[in-house]
Amino acid sequence: MPRTDTPTDDLRLSGDELADSVVATLFERGEVGTFNTLMRFVTTAGQDLPEGLPDVAREYLRETSAPPSWVDWNEMEKARLFFIDNNVHISTALSFASMPACYLVPHVAKLLSATHGLSYPSRRMAETGQFTVHLMQPDAFEAGGRFLPAAQKVRLLHAAIRHHLIREDRWDTAALGVPICQEDMIGGQMFFSILVLDSLHRLGIHMTTDGAESYYYAWRVVGAILGVDQDAVPRTLAEARRFLDLYMLRHMGPSDEGAHLTRQLIDLYEEVVPGTFFDPIVSALIRHLVGDTCADWLRVPRTAWDTVVKAVPRLLGVLETIEDRSPLGAWALDRLGHLTTVLELSSLTRGRVMHYAIPEELKKDYGVTNTVPRAKRWTPPPATVS
Template identity: 40%
Template structure:
């Protein structure tokens, strides 16, 4: 375990130069052997079709999946199951937290956002990576996602390899600024993992969701397991949510800063949320939630617009019977219901948002569709 006293700037600076030797070597071999197109096709099938055998993969890729497909010795199935159960109960609110706190927190990290911005510029569809990130999160936290051969385990392995491919392509271009450290380095990966765990847990608190200490430990533990699968250094994954929250503060001090790229990515994220939620009823709510969940300083850093959502939409939503005065008070007891309703609309929008030609449709297991009361997936 990485003790708090060892979270020094010198140590973390060295982590900015460390990446993922196993995945990076696999990608180098695939490029050298000219197997990238075939690999892309097989990896798509590997995640979508649970019956696809690793024996179908080229040796470098097969070796990679075999070596990275084991959970750590410290993984506790009971805690993973409890983390999945929390995700099942609070999933729509967690989706709101991911869109309105986790992703924008990554954009506030002035060096981390550079690789996200470069990747977005290389994409023909500006929303593709956001949707694929949400897909991985749902895959790993769905029931059985982290079981041996589970869809979530394979999804995490695929994203880990994709990170290595992005590193390879960016460094090949020769335009990367070495002052940012290595692209998708260990420190940036560790912070990203915390946005999915500690930042989500804190956001649920701010939305009025009531969690037990045991539920917090379980959810955090499940994400530590995901971090292991994705190749994050064990010294960068504190054991408890309390230690994780302290480490998050250390990393925010080191990483946060206003950048044009971060503000641009935040605008794109807000536009996506406005685009995939129905009609105009939720206009302004994403910005309001970002400010509420992240706090004024980070929101200002990202140029999140000030939005008086309640005065704009209180009347129309009340007329539909969707909200009460209690719900639109984001500090009140009804806020969790509003956040869950908004998260449900976001999930429904993910089913039909265009990610470009030949992209795998967004997937949500039947158990989660039912427990979250998600509609519209049949028409996607």
């Protein structure tokens, strides 16, 4: 498919041919349960696959066991260092901007409602956090790394959701396109890359252009591993800006599902924040990062902290000054950021390792029905004019 920096209807009709074929075969042969049981033991790249694994799954795992041949490993290392230097800020952006942004697209919010466990609403955040931490480890793509097996499972998870929604006639493909279609997967790639960079800029975090481009490049690699057609993905940050702006203008809006998922997200993070005095900062930070219009669509409550949170960039600026002027301070802040990220992930996972299994069915009661140097600091590309 030719590369584009604007959303197209063709992208809404395409899923992931390889993963879709594997999942369809597993269901046809009644091998999903066997696959899920055995794949719990497949956690690191390069390990021997268990005996009894269905042949179609074994072949899929072999075919997808390596990153794309075009990967520039120097860029990937720069992206990893960028993540280490900004890990707590990136986690904040993912939690308070990227996830709510997913809920701003009504058909995506409806789809996510089909896969959320209402008794465990932190699951998706835990899976996302664990996935990102695996990605930015030094051995992410080497034997013993945990990222590639996780990505292989996530790709099949997406295919399983497509399989269920289409087979059970719970998705209006004519109106909405294929569930988790290529356009939405590219949109998700933008949410977790350029929207994170936008949020870091909004928080006042210093970034070089080189660092921002490397971080975006890493998510292009991730997208390729997850089955996103990179021939259709924007190559530069400027092209990504145009795609994301037009995608959001085309699809974003209010929905009951989006508001409900956002409420779950706010409740989740209010549980993580110690005590109750600082609870309103959760809503205030979401509102600050996504803007008032989007926050109103998601029914994010207004609080007295909405003004206070605007001081966050100045506080982070002080911390960056300490980091720049003191090697010991830089080391201490990096360690604090790492520990904060680990603590946050531990709170979300509740001490469990998250397994990305193929769902054998979707919950009927989730209501998925047919519907329609400082001087060289990086600054976001200008917004696309509609």
